[in-house]
Amino acid sequence: MLRAVQSADGLDDYLQNPIGRYFVGESFLHWYASPDVCGFTVWGRPGEAQISRLTQVLNVELAPAAPHVSLVDARRVESPDANGLSVLVKYMAPRISDFSQTVRRQALVRPEGIAGAVVGGFYSLVSSSYPTRAFADPLEAMGWLGRPEPEARTLLLELNELVMRQQGQSPLLGELHRVLRTRLCDELVLADIAREMGMSERTLQRRLRESGTSFQAELNTVQVRTAQALLLNSDAKLTAVAAEVGCASLQHFSSLFRKLTGESPSAWRARHRQGS
The missing domain is CATH 1.10.10.60 (Homeodomain-like)
Known part of the structure; x- marks a missing residue:
């Protein structure tokens, strides 16, 4: 059962106790709804500094984390930054085998147009041993991750409100x-x-x-x-x-x-x- 998420008191607090909580950075929000499902949302044009901060948070998904599915929601990315993407690739490439120990499958929700093509091409730069798939609809993505629709709708609505609040919208x-x-x-x-x-x-x-x-x-x-x-x-x-x-x-x-x-x-x- 997915449950409501609460704000963590800083990065160290989140890394130590992430379940049922979320952490907000500039242009991203990482969340852990339950031990077996987590993910993050990115928006705007996250650059090198923002993605570097995100990679620190992503360590929360490595061992001793429980096996889980992951949702990457990039619908709100307006124009991918080459330096930011490079930072993410450099972080993931040497750690992909470590992530394979805990991530069972990962769904990517891509934006429309050119931004979507760039974001969707990430998996061609970093090849994972766990199943990955890109979607246009986050609800479909959650279904592929094995989450029941009523629970998925509730969680997505809550996450949407959190992101809008961070964007001042x-x-x-x-x-x-x-x-x-x-x-x-x-x-x-x-x-x-x-x-x-x-x-x-x-x-x-x-x-x-x-x-x-x-x-x-x-x-x-x-x-x-x-x-x-x-x-x-x-x-x-x-x-x-x-x-x-x-x-x-x-x-x-x-x-x-x-x-x-x-x-x-x-x-x-x-x-x-x-x-x-």
Whole structure:
């Protein structure tokens, strides 16, 4: 039976007594719901420092930990950092046989688009002797790990709220953004989005108003954030980026991007790539 998780009092406390608890770092959250199931969530663009900290926490899954299944939730990774990925590979490569002693199987929940391709390619860099599989849906991932659906839903909801709290974002907006990111290329119908979030169209609109925002405003935010990840991590032409985020024309895309960031897509790409 999975149970609610409580915050640990620092890393040492978590490493000594992780069961039923979680530890939060910058851009990640590691949790241990029960002796036989644990995992971690990462978000944003975790770099070298953040991943180095995460590798310290991952030691909690090594012996004398009990055999367990593991969920790696990377849905919220916006643009993988090459240095961060390198740190994780260097940590895992010499320890993979040690992890094989305790990890029975591991499911990876990947983000959409280019970020998903990069994250999903991790297993080609580090080959494990325990079963691994990538999913788009965390509930499917938990099912593959052998967790009953009611328990999995409860745990995933709790973890989602914890992550949203760390990101300074309400669970409502976090879930809306997640749904929108998977549908930017589709014809967006508010009623369909609301239904996927488990509520009526009227309820979604009311809750967005109570949060001081609107469906269109949040859609535009997701479009621009997704575009920024594409501009930074690919050489795609602006017309292709515009189509990828659901803008009908390059002019519409450029206008929207400038409205939310204060600069054109090409200027933003040049400045951030130069900075990198």
